[in-house]
Amino acid sequence: MCGIVGNITNKPIKDLLINGLTELEYRGYDSVGIATIGSDNKISIIKNKGKIKDFANKYQNKSLQGNLGIGHTRWATHGIPSETNAHPIYDSDKKLAVVHNGIIENYLEIKKDLIKEGFEFFTDTDTECIANLISSFLKKDYTMIDSITKTSERIIGHAAVLVISEYFPSTIFGFKKGFAGSILVSKNNGEISISSDMQALGFDVGDYVVLEDNEIFLANSNKVEIYTDKKLISKEWKKINEKSELVTKGKYKYFMEKEIHEQPNLFSDNFSGRIDFVNKSISFIDEINKIDLRKFKRIHLIGMGSSYNACLLGSYWIEKIAKIPTVCSNSSEFRYRDPVIEEGTLIIPVSQSGETADTLSASHLMKQSGYDQLSIVNAKNTELDRITNNSIYMRANKEIGVASTKTFMSTLQILFTIALYLAQNSNSKLINNKLFDDYKNIPNYMNNILDNSELIKKISKKYSEYSNFLYLGRGYNYPIAMEGALKLKELSYIHAEGYPAGEMKHGPISLIEDKMPVFAIITDGVYLNKMISNIREIDSRNGNIIVLSNCPDKLDKSWYSDLINFDYTDDNFSPFLSTVCIQLFSIYIAMERNLDIDQPRNLAKSVTVE
Numbered sequence: 195m196c197g198i199v200g201n202i203t204n205k206p207i208k209d210l211l212i213n214g215l216t217e218l219e220y221r222g223y224d225s226v227g228i229a230t231i232g233s234d235n236k237i238s239i240i241k242n243k244g245k246i247k248d249f250a251n252k253y254q255n256k257s258l259q260g261n262l263g264i265g266h267t268r269w270a271t272h273g274i275p276s277e278t279n280a281h282p283i284y285d286s287d288k289k290l291a292v293v294h295n296g297i298i299e300n301y302l303e304i305k306k307d308l309i310k311e312g313f314e315f316f317t318d319t320d321t322e323c324i325a326n327l328i329s330s331f332l333k334k335d336y337t338m339i340d341s342i343t344k345t346s347e348r349i350i351g352h353a354a355v356l357v358i359s360e361y362f363p364s365t366i367f368g369f370k371k372g373f374a375g376s377i378l379v380s381k382n383n384g385e386i387s388i389s390s391d392m393q394a395l396g397f398d399v400g401d402y403v404v405l406e407d408n409e410i411f412l413a414n415s416n417k418v419e420i421y422t423d424k425k426l427i428s429k430e431w432k433k434i435n436e437k438s439e440l441v442t443k444g445k446y447k448y449f450m451e452k453e454i455h456e457q458p459n460l461f462s463d464n465f466s467g468r469i470d471f472v473n474k475s476i477s478f479i480d481e482i483n484k485i486d487l488r489k490f491k492r493i494h495l496i497g498m499g500s501s502y503n504a505c506l507l508g509s510y511w512i513e514k515i516a517k518i519p520t521v522c523s524n525s526s527e528f529r530y531r532d533p534v535i536e537e538g539t540l541i542i543p544v545s546q547s548g549e550t551a552d553t554l555s556a557s558h559l560m561k562q563s564g565y566d567q568l569s570i571v572n573a574k575n576t577e578l579d580r581i582t583n584n585s586i587y588m589r590a591n592k593e594i595g596v597a598s599t600k601t602f603m604s605t606l607q608i609l610f611t612i613a614l615y616l617a618q619n620s621n622s623k624l625i626n627n628k629l630f631d632d633y634k635n636i637p638n639y640m641n642n643i644l645d646n647s648e649l650i651k652k653i654s655k656k657y658s659e660y661s662n663f664l665y666l667g668r669g670y671n672y673p674i675a676m677e678g679a680l681k682l683k684e685l686s687y688i689h690a691e692g693y694p695a696g697e698m699k700h701g702p703i704s705l706i707e708d709k710m711p712v713f714a715i716i717t718d719g720v721y722l723n724k725m726i727s728n729i730r731e732i733d734s735r736n737g738n739i740i741v742l743s744n745c746p747d748k749l750d751k752s753w754y755s756d757l758i759n760f761d762y763t764d765d766n767f768s769p770f771l772s773t774v775c776i777q778l779f780s781i782y783i784a785m786e787r788n789l790d791i792d793q794p795r796n797l798a799k800s801v802t803v804e
């Protein structure tokens with residue numbers, strides 16, 4: 195979703211801002227813009243609908259002078275993606291410009307008041323009321339810090355904002371209210387770099403500070419000051435010690451394709467320090483040292499999208515393996531339903547980006563209520579990290595494909611390992627040698643799927659023209675059916691529903707006909723016979739069935755149209771393998787349809803608005 199950059203520099207400002215924005219491209223966006231202040235102290239803005247490369251081409255001959263600027267990738271919320279609605283946005287006098295992540299919920303009311311005061315509005319954005327509000331307070335002779343403070347107090351919603359102004363041509367201001375993504379401010383030898391994430395800071399060395407809720411900063415080449423409640427505060431500056439990781443596609447055509455193929459190695463990496471295959475034990479000793487997981491009587495997992503699907507499966511594993519009552523919630527629902535949480539509950543928020551607004555709000559609510567939390571995140575130094583103060587990292591490296599694949603897999607693995615860890619502490623008989631042998635073998639089984647993916651490609655081709663799909667699974671593979679449907683929707687824009695197969699007779703069966711293929715995940719275990727009954731019912735109604743199974747010998751070939759099979763394991767482990775198959779199926783269908791695999795339409799990698 196939207197990304198913010200800002201620079202004060204001796205280098206060419208336009209190129210630097212565009213480079214920063216390119217680093218944020220993975221988040222998803224639909225328009226781009228930058229604003230600079232030249233030596234004449236005037237603001238210049240260039241912006242465009244569409245991708246950064248089109249923006250850069252359009253303005254390749256436009257030179258922007260000066261050494262200060264801000265930039266933005268916008269993911270439209272209020273007003274269509276267009277040059278006019280792209281950020282930066284001027285105030286009505288064109289004396290200041292802002293870039294904004296988030297949503298202002300009371301923008302119409304503010305707009306009405308400002309129009310009465312004589313302000314004009316030229317865009318459909320909620321952001322324009324931030325620019326005009328700051329301007330209205332400046333006109334009333336408030337200082338810039340006071341004007342920003344008053345603006346932040348007046349708006350309802352979430353905002354991460356940068357401001358430049360002709361009145362203070364050497365300074366970038368900014369503020370943060372609620373959860374609309376991070377703002378990191380960094381300094382290095384008189385240069386300033388500001389960004390929504392660490393990767394886009396552009397500095398490999400230097401110090402950085404993270405803006406918190408209700409903080410305002412001003413930065414120029416001499417100083418960076420942070421205020422809260424109009425008071426100057428001192429904050430801890432941290433050393434930048436993460437070299438930006440250069441991510442390439444390698445031999446693959448798409449990042450997502452590469453990310454799917456990285457999973458076996460990542461799976462092995464995620465064993466390290468957690469699973470001791472020699473002594474047959476599980477620990478998080480170097481990771482979870484602020485809380486003792488064994489003291490909790492209940493667990494509540496929260497997440498959105500694929501992270502929610504992972505939570506759902508995690509709740510099955512933790513209950514089944516560790517026998518601890520565990521539920522999961524969609525963060526956006528959880529946040530507003532006044533949740534009643536029992537004492538002794540551990541909250542586990544899951545988010546690869548660590549920036550998902552709904553999950554941040556839900557986690558913040560739990561923090562205010564005093565619950566212990568342990569987040570599972572991929573990106574370090576994110577808002578979720580800071581709220582929960584305890585994190586397990588996915589170790590998935592940077593995921594560029596907007597659709598989650600390897601981060602979903604890492605989340606599953608961490609949740610499974612937590613289940614084993616808790617079971618080990620209650621001396622479960624499950625934690626035996628066979629379990630360790632099976633777990634260790636999962637990366638090999640994943641490689642078997644990837645090495646033989648031609649069959650999945652062939653089947654995907656056959657089904658690439660269909661418009662609707664039903665995904666069915668039971669038990670551990672019900673969340674994978676949900677994830678399969680989500681991946682297909684996201685990548686190929688095909689309508690797909692994921693259901694627990696038991697639900698089929700309660701409504702979805704009316705959809706069954708030959709134009710609605712059913713993707714049934716059938717694994718050996720307690721659900722086998724029930725799943726067989728389900729596909730028999732579909733077959734009796736002329737359904738078109740693709741079976742994904744680890745026990746094809748237990749199925750009759752006449753019951754389905756196509757079969758994708760994967761190695762046999764204990765049912766506990768089957769989701770790791772069925773996941774790889776549903777990912778390949780979706781990506782191959784999208785490739786067949788010639789779609790944008792890494793940046794599907796309308797989607798964002800970091801969803802920073804509720």
Ligand code: M6R
Pocket residue numbers: 498499500501502544545546547548549550553596597598599684797798799800801
């Ligand atoms: O960063 P998060 O894990 O919190 O993101 C949650 C969802 O937005 C995300 O999983 C989304 O559904 C992905 N596009 C799934 O592929």
